[in-house]
Amino acid sequence: SAVISQKPSRDICQRGTSLTIQCQVDSQVTMMFWYRQQPGQSLTLIATANQGSEATYESGFVIDKFPISRPNLTFSTLTVSNMSPEDSSIYLCSVSGTGLYEQYFGPGTRLTVT
Amino acid sequence: AQSVTQPDIHITVSEGASLELRCNYSYGATPYLFWYVQSPGQGLQLLLKYFSGDTLVQGIKGFEAEFKRSQSSFNLRKPSVHWSDAAEYFCAVGRGSGSARQLTFGSGTQLTVLP
Numbered sequence: 001s002a003v004i005s006q007k008p009s010r011d012i013c014q015r016g017t018s019l020t021i022q023c024q025v026d027s028q029v030t031m032m033f034w035y036r037q038q039p040g041q042s043l044t045l046i047a048t049a050n051q052g053s054e055a056t057y058e059s060g061f062v063i064d065k066f067p068i069s070r071p072n073l074t075f076s077t078l079t080v081s082n083m084s085p086e087d088s089s090i091y092l093c094s095v096s097g098t099g100l101y102e103q104y105f106g107p108g109t110r111l112t113v114t
Numbered sequence: 115a116q117s118v119t120q121p122d123i124h125i126t127v128s129e130g131a132s133l134e135l136r137c138n139y140s141y142g143a144t145p146y147l148f149w150y151v152q153s154p155g156q157g158l159q160l161l162l163k164y165f166s167g168d169t170l171v172q173g174i175k176g177f178e179a180e181f182k183r184s185q186s187s188f189n190l191r192k193p194s195v196h197w198s199d200a201a202e203y204f205c206a207v208g209r210g211s212g213s214a215r216q217l218t219f220g221s222g223t224q225l226t227v228l229p
Binding site: 001004031033041042043045048050053056092094096097099100101102103104105106107108110 | 146148150155156157158159160163165204208209213214215216217219220221222
């Protein structure tokens with residue numbers, strides 16, 4: 001399975017600011033995904049990021065709030081813009097595995113907005 | 115639409131006891147099913163998966179799951195729980211096709227293991 005790293009692992013940010021989260025994988029992958037996990041909740045897909053195309057956002061998530069870059073097959077970033085306390089969550093990236101629908105996850109970025 | 119239900123929010127078992135975590139899915143065709151585990155402060159780790167074939171699948175850490183089409187279930191089991199199994203467990207189903215392939219997750223079951 002792929003080895004995935006995320007930076008930063010955690011951060012405390014002030015409202016109104018933006019944070020960019022990096023996701024690096026040790027092998028080339030076609031599909032990368034960004035999820036939000038609010039406190040005590042399950043995972044909610046924010047967007048799918050395929051290299052060479054614009055990210056596809058899920059209902060309730062917009063590019064202005066969560067811009068995503070996917071410059072190559074091993075790297076992606078998610079920016080959380082104009083943050084509010086409601087953005088306090090764990091943000092996880094994942095990558096497509098060898099099996100259909102299979103995904104491998106990074107360790108997550110724990111974001112607290114004050 | 116595909117969905118996953120995990121009826122048990124929280125389960126407590128004693129160390130050494132057996133474990134069964136329930137997962138029910140809603141899907142028209144043969145589903146692609148997964149169980150993931152999330153330890154505190156960690157990302158998700160894939161425990162096992164079912165695509166087709168043998169309905170009893172073996173995973174890592176001594177876990178197994180059984181696919182029952184008649185019951186739309188994919189329950190996770192372990193014969194003897196260890197304290198290190200305390201974590202949150204998520205069932206997921208694959209949906210979509212091509213570049214729109216993705217996973218839908220259940221709400222999760224928190225497992226507490228008593229000494």
